[in-house]
Amino acid sequence: xxxxxxxxxNREDLGVRDSPATKRKVFEMDPxxxxxxxFFDFSSGSSHAENILQIFNExxxxxxxxxxxxxVEGKEFPCHRAVLSACSSYFRAMFCNDHRESREMLVEINGxxxxxxxxxxxxxxTGKVKIxxxxxxxxxxxxxxxxxxxxxxxxxxxxEEQLDPCNCLGIQRFADxxxxxxxxxxxxxxxxxxxxDVSQHEEFLELDKDELIxxxxxxxxxxxxxxxxxxxxxxWVYRAVDLRRPLLHELLTHVRLPLLHPNYFVxxxxxDQLIQNSPECYQLLHEARRYHILGNEMMSPRTRPxxxxxxxxxxxxxxxxxxxxRTSHPYTGSESVASTLPTPHSPESTGYSEVxxxxxxxxxxxxxxxxxxxxxxxxxxxxxxxxxxPEFTKSEYAVCALRNDILVSGGRxxxxxxxxxxxxxxxxxxxxxxxxxxxxxxxxxxxxxxxVVGGYDGQNRLSSVECYDSFSxxxxxxxxxxxxxxxxxxxSCVGKLFVIGGGPDDNTCSDKVQSYDxxxxxxxxxxxxxxxxxxxxxxSLNNLIxxxxxxxxxxxxxxxxxxYWMHVQNTFSRQENCGMSVCNGKIYxxxxxxENGEATDTILCYDPATSIITGVAAMxxxxxxxxxxxxxxxxxxxxxx
Numbered sequence: 001x002x003x004x005x006x007x008x009x010n011r012e013d014l015g016v017r018d019s020p021a022t023k024r025k026v027f028e029m030d031p032x033x034x035x036x037x038x039f040f041d042f043s044s045g046s047s048h049a050e051n052i053l054q055i056f057n058e059x060x061x062x063x064x065x066x067x068x069x070x071x072v073e074g075k076e077f078p079c080h081r082a083v084l085s086a087c088s089s090y091f092r093a094m095f096c097n098d099h100r101e102s103r104e105m106l107v108e109i110n111g112x113x114x115x116x117x118x119x120x121x122x123x124x125x126t127g128k129v130k131i132x133x134x135x136x137x138x139x140x141x142x143x144x145x146x147x148x149x150x151x152x153x154x155x156x157x158x159x160e161e162q163l164d165p166c167n168c169l170g171i172q173r174f175a176d177x178x179x180x181x182x183x184x185x186x187x188x189x190x191x192x193x194x195x196x197d198v199s200q201h202e203e204f205l206e207l208d209k210d211e212l213i214x215x216x217x218x219x220x221x222x223x224x225x226x227x228x229x230x231x232x233x234x235x236w237v238y239r240a241v242d243l244r245r246p247l248l249h250e251l252l253t254h255v256r257l258p259l260l261h262p263n264y265f266v267x268x269x270x271x272d273q274l275i276q277n278s279p280e281c282y283q284l285l286h287e288a289r290r291y292h293i294l295g296n297e298m299m300s301p302r303t304r305p306x307x308x309x310x311x312x313x314x315x316x317x318x319x320x321x322x323x324x325x326r327t328s329h330p331y332t333g334s335e336s337v338a339s340t341l342p343t344p345h346s347p348e349s350t351g352y353s354e355v356x357x358x359x360x361x362x363x364x365x366x367x368x369x370x371x372x373x374x375x376x377x378x379x380x381x382x383x384x385x386x387x388x389x390p391e392f393t394k395s396e397y398a399v400c401a402l403r404n405d406i407l408v409s410g411g412r413x414x415x416x417x418x419x420x421x422x423x424x425x426x427x428x429x430x431x432x433x434x435x436x437x438x439x440x441x442x443x444x445x446x447x448x449x450x451x452v453v454g455g456y457d458g459q460n461r462l463s464s465v466e467c468y469d470s471f472s473x474x475x476x477x478x479x480x481x482x483x484x485x486x487x488x489x490x491x492s493c494v495g496k497l498f499v500i501g502g503g504p505d506d507n508t509c510s511d512k513v514q515s516y517d518x519x520x521x522x523x524x525x526x527x528x529x530x531x532x533x534x535x536x537x538x539x540s541l542n543n544l545i546x547x548x549x550x551x552x553x554x555x556x557x558x559x560x561x562x563x564y565w566m567h568v569q570n571t572f573s574r575q576e577n578c579g580m581s582v583c584n585g586k587i588y589x590x591x592x593x594x595e596n597g598e599a600t601d602t603i604l605c606y607d608p609a610t611s612i613i614t615g616v617a618a619m620x621x622x623x624x625x626x627x628x629x630x631x632x633x634x635x636x637x638x639x640x641x
Contacts, residue, residue, distance in 0.1 A: 199232035
């Protein structure tokens with residue numbers, strides 16, 4: 001039977017009684033007279049699709065035209081195969097291929113929750129769903145299973161917006177499980193930025209060892225002080241002490257124990273029973289003690305501040321006067337030594353970091369000597385002014401860093417004077433004078449003592465070497481150099497002092513390398529440097545010595561163990577009397593005098609790990625004959641800027 005829709009026409013209505021096949025014209029129009037469009041594209045827009053979906057959802061609720069029942073956890077959901085297939089490639093593959101489910105009325109799906117299926121179908125039939133903190137996880141997993149990427153991405157975006165110190169680690173683990181790289185990265189960055197808060201929550205204590213190490217070893221960790229990392233680790237260990245006790249040494253190798261405040265180290269770290277009963281931790285404690293005595297002379301991965309990390313404190317903190325001032329357990333209680341630290345001073349502060357301090361110098365030959373003492377932070381690129389150098393009219397003095405202070409000795413005027421810069425108080429203090437006045441000499445620190453080497457007294461080159469003990473404030477003579485020189489390169493390495501090159505007189509340069517052993521108080525000659533130069537500078541890094549300057553472009557490296565020299569890189573121009581210092585594991589060359597006698601303001605950075613040298617910044621002014629050392633800057637307040 002054929003169903004014909006429309007009004008039935010009588011023969012009279014056809015206009016021709018005898019010929020029903022005769023065509024009837026409705027109306028005629030002349031195409032030439034048309035001024036508008038000949039057709040009209042009508043669209044009801046998205047409202048049409050929404051209305052259709054709404055009707056289908058009503059059909060689903062009324063079980064009208066449904067042709068499949070999805071069963072989840074025993075709960076039945078009548079659905080339309082066509083709607084499910086249109087939204088999900090999972091169901092399209094199930095219903096459109098020759099699978100058993102394409103013929104069955106009841107399809108059971110395992111591995112998801114009934115509540116998740118309800119939310120999923122609500123989205124399928126309405127295009128809308130309410131994502132909450134309670135349903136986001138199972139809704140994400142369900143949309144992943146059914147391959148609806150739009151809903152899956154919406155759940156991931158919702159999780160990003162819910163990041164909090166109490167949940168970011170759990171969300172990070174969830175993101176890792178489901179290969180959500182963007183969400184994983186955001187979670188990790190959030191946890192690094194808020195580590196102090198994160199470490200106080202339950203999720204932190206449930207991390208596995210490798211996850212914990214991934215955080216505490218990071219240079220990107222933002223903390224107020226390294227004590228917070230130590231306390232976080234100890235809280236984690238004490239949470240399951242019997243199980244986690246064997247992991248203590250491995251974890252502490254990633255805590256920068258040398259950077260803990262000495263009072264805290266003595267009152268909290270060394271007295272901890274777990275650490276005392278762990279002999280394998282003794283070496284880490286010994287390293288921290290040595291650093292408190294030797295300062296930057298002793299380097300390890302744990303002596304370098306976290307590059308982005310330590311948030312600024314308003315002032316240098318001090319620990320309680322006695323252990324009795326600390327209440328409750330130092331790691332799990334409500335109060336600890338570290339909790340006595342003040343709150344951050346200002347968001348612009350740079351906090352605890354390694355900085356290069358430039359002391360004095362001059363802008364050009366015959367020019368005025370500069371009074372400035374300024375520090376440069378290679379991470380931020382910022383320069384800060386410190387207390388001006390006393391008697392800045394002097395020139396050709398020597399500078400070195402002792403622990404976290406700076407010594408300046410000798411110079412063309414008052415050549416016996418020695419001044420020490422106290423970095424915490426930002427003041428210069430006069431200390432015991434040299435036994436023999438000198439200039440064009442060098443200083444270096446070896447095993448916690450300062451050595452003044454060689455130089456010129458206005459008449460002769462000096463072989464004299466003096467040693468300074470800061471505890472007794474005394475200078476004593478030690479064995480003299482084998483060859484008297486001025487303007488050599490001097491540094492300490494592998495427990496010995498090395499004097500490289502220099503000028504034996506006004507007209508010649510030396511290529512000798514003289515090595516001093518403090519145990520035998522004697523000097524030996526080692527392998528000669530490939531070039532004979534004066535006005536050169538040396539630093540030590542990773543048990544190797546690097547030398548630059550002397551109006552040469554070359555950077556040479558010396559291995560004191562193998563007694564071997566090698567050329568490692570070239571600078572961009574020839575210069576001498578430049579500053580050279582190790583900071584954040586890289587070597588910085590600052591300023592210096594070019595062949596034309598003019599000073600330069602360039603800063604070069606040499607990375608021994610890659611052997612790449614780059615120009616990184618400019619100094620506030622051109623300078624040469626300056627001192628250049630690296631110290632730790634605790635915060636801006638301690639410099640009284």
